[in-house]
Amino acid sequence: MSFKTLSKNYSVSPQLSFDDVRAAAAQGFKTIICNRPDGEEAEQPTAEAISAEASALGLGFAHIPVTSGAITKADVAAHAAALRDNPGPVLAFCRSGGRSTELWQRAQAQLAANAPVTDTVYDVIIVGGGSAGIAIATSLLKRQRSLNIAIIEPSNDHYYQPGWTMVGGGVFTPEITRRAESTVMPRGVTWLKAAASGFEPEHNRVLLADGRAVTYKMLVACPGIKLDWDAIPGLSEALGKNGVTSNYRYDLAPYTQQLVRETKDGRALFTQPPMPIKCAGAPQKAMYLSCHQWERGGTLRGTNVSFHNAGAVLFGVAHYVPALMNYVERYGINLKFESKLVAIDGARKVATFEQKQGDTVTRVEEPFDMIHVVPPQVAPDFIRTSPLAAPSGFIEVDEATLQHKRFSNIFALGDAAGTSNAKTAAAARKQAPVVAVNLLAAMAGKPLPAAYDGYGSCPLTVERGKIVLAEFGYGGKLLPSFPKWFNDGARPTSFAWFLKASMLPWIYWHGMLKGQEWLAKPKAAAHA
Numbered sequence: 001m002s003f004k005t006l007s008k009n010y011s012v013s014p015q016l017s018f019d020d021v022r023a024a025a026a027q028g029f030k031t032i033i034c035n036r037p038d039g040e041e042a043e044q045p046t047a048e049a050i051s052a053e054a055s056a057l058g059l060g061f062a063h064i065p066v067t068s069g070a071i072t073k074a075d076v077a078a079h080a081a082a083l084r085d086n087p088g089p090v091l092a093f094c095r096s097g098g099r100s101t102e103l104w105q106r107a108q109a110q111l112a113a114n115a116p117v118t119d120t121v122y123d124v125i126i127v128g129g130g131s132a133g134i135a136i137a138t139s140l141l142k143r144q145r146s147l148n149i150a151i152i153e154p155s156n157d158h159y160y161q162p163g164w165t166m167v168g169g170g171v172f173t174p175e176i177t178r179r180a181e182s183t184v185m186p187r188g189v190t191w192l193k194a195a196a197s198g199f200e201p202e203h204n205r206v207l208l209a210d211g212r213a214v215t216y217k218m219l220v221a222c223p224g225i226k227l228d229w230d231a232i233p234g235l236s237e238a239l240g241k242n243g244v245t246s247n248y249r250y251d252l253a254p255y256t257q258q259l260v261r262e263t264k265d266g267r268a269l270f271t272q273p274p275m276p277i278k279c280a281g282a283p284q285k286a287m288y289l290s291c292h293q294w295e296r297g298g299t300l301r302g303t304n305v306s307f308h309n310a311g312a313v314l315f316g317v318a319h320y321v322p323a324l325m326n327y328v329e330r331y332g333i334n335l336k337f338e339s340k341l342v343a344i345d346g347a348r349k350v351a352t353f354e355q356k357q358g359d360t361v362t363r364v365e366e367p368f369d370m371i372h373v374v375p376p377q378v379a380p381d382f383i384r385t386s387p388l389a390a391p392s393g394f395i396e397v398d399e400a401t402l403q404h405k406r407f408s409n410i411f412a413l414g415d416a417a418g419t420s421n422a423k424t425a426a427a428a429r430k431q432a433p434v435v436a437v438n439l440l441a442a443m444a445g446k447p448l449p450a451a452y453d454g455y456g457s458c459p460l461t462v463e464r465g466k467i468v469l470a471e472f473g474y475g476g477k478l479l480p481s482f483p484k485w486f487n488d489g490a491r492p493t494s495f496a497w498f499l500k501a502s503m504l505p506w507i508y509w510h511g512m513l514k515g516q517e518w519l520a521k522p523k524a525a526a527h528a
């Protein structure tokens, strides 16, 4: 069993066996925490038995059983106390490691209450160095080079996630979509290589998982969206084998392509969870590219393809649906609306769906040869449980100015923002200049001059060589970037494919991340 390291003092694991406890002791862990209630599964060792093994090896042990999806403040407080009171490094476990991860993330705010505060007060702290974080940093520096900016970002790697659809479709190699984070960090910015774990907006402070706290004048929060793989029992364990794949992970997108190549007949399932998700078209993009590959290889007829969509329509903006329906019919795809994936048994190759018909919900088992899963998506735990959160869990900002509704020196953009636009990198590209202009105005005590219109874009890869380019703003208002005669969203075009396959990666790395703001000039706010 390999343990997942979340900090130098804390790792998590799925259910431990006695051998795993001995391995943990050999690796230098000093305490084991069990977050699993006894009796969840028949063969599960009891917490008492694990405790006995741990103490025989001289390890500390705590049992803090919690229920998946129902973790309470008291559970978090108990976990924080166990972390404070026991020697580290600590290894915590539950069924998959998910609950132990969530408890740790939520305990950070309590653990950091007495954290040492660094001396520097940054002009701007940006939480998250993904698409939105790097774009906003460069947009700010372009306007005011002298700003003292820090980006809090724990990852060594930066990803161009829109490229993962093309990896799954066999068009891009994975390497095209990944660069070292250090290479995208703008010059002059301080990279705080740590995870943010909480916020104290009343003290202008961000808490870090490594125990520090950092202070800002202005804060921009953009740590993305959480892919909740553990919300579907059996999924985490099944991914990457037995025909279970997802383009939503860098390491798995190549497996999608492998499965498409290997599938010559049988049953192929594609799933879409409830909204919100990042790139709402990506579940379908994976399916159309797979179908086109089977069509070209002459194996589509023998392959039974189904699209299980938790939603009730094929695409949220009706304008694009007829063009997509042409492809559904051409590829012979069975559409299953209001059909939500709720469990996967990788070994048996069976997926379970909850299917709604009127007021009736039925559980249906579907065997598969391959399944492409898009996981449910929620606000990151440390955002959802913070004072910045709206009831949705995402950051409560004004839809137009992107300023926080309760804290005027805080802004948010990207997937973590509680706005109703399509969560896409294209949206972040348009949001970054708006936030830059408004943040600098707020800093100077002036009215906010810029407004975001909800622009998001979804290039739907309906076949290799053609794309239905959906571009729309708040309320589904069509916002095309190109003249109708050049690119009509109601029809697939080779131009849009050329844009996605040849232009957009370059525009991303050399334009968006460098503050170029092509086709992204901020619009004036209504009052400005």
Ligand code: FAD
Residues within 6 Å of the ligand: 127, 128, 129, 130, 131, 132, 133, 152, 153, 154, 155, 160, 161, 162, 163, 164, 165, 194, 195, 196, 197, 222, 223, 224, 225, 247, 248, 249, 278, 279, 282, 380, 382, 413, 414, 415, 416, 423, 424, 425, 426, 427, 428, 457, 458, 459
């Ligand atoms: P991210 O780019 O995900 O960045 C979030 C950053 O925050 C990460 O670097 C992460 O490490 C960091 N972070 C996380 N937790 C913490 C923490 N505790 N403290 C500090 N930092 C933290 N968009 C399009 O425009 N077009 C497309 O065609 C398209 N296709 C897609 C296809 C797929 C398969 C996927 C997965 C996404 C696609 N997207 C597409 C969506 C697009 O990638 C996202 O909307 C975009 O990356 C959002 O930017 P972000 O900065 O908000 O989040």
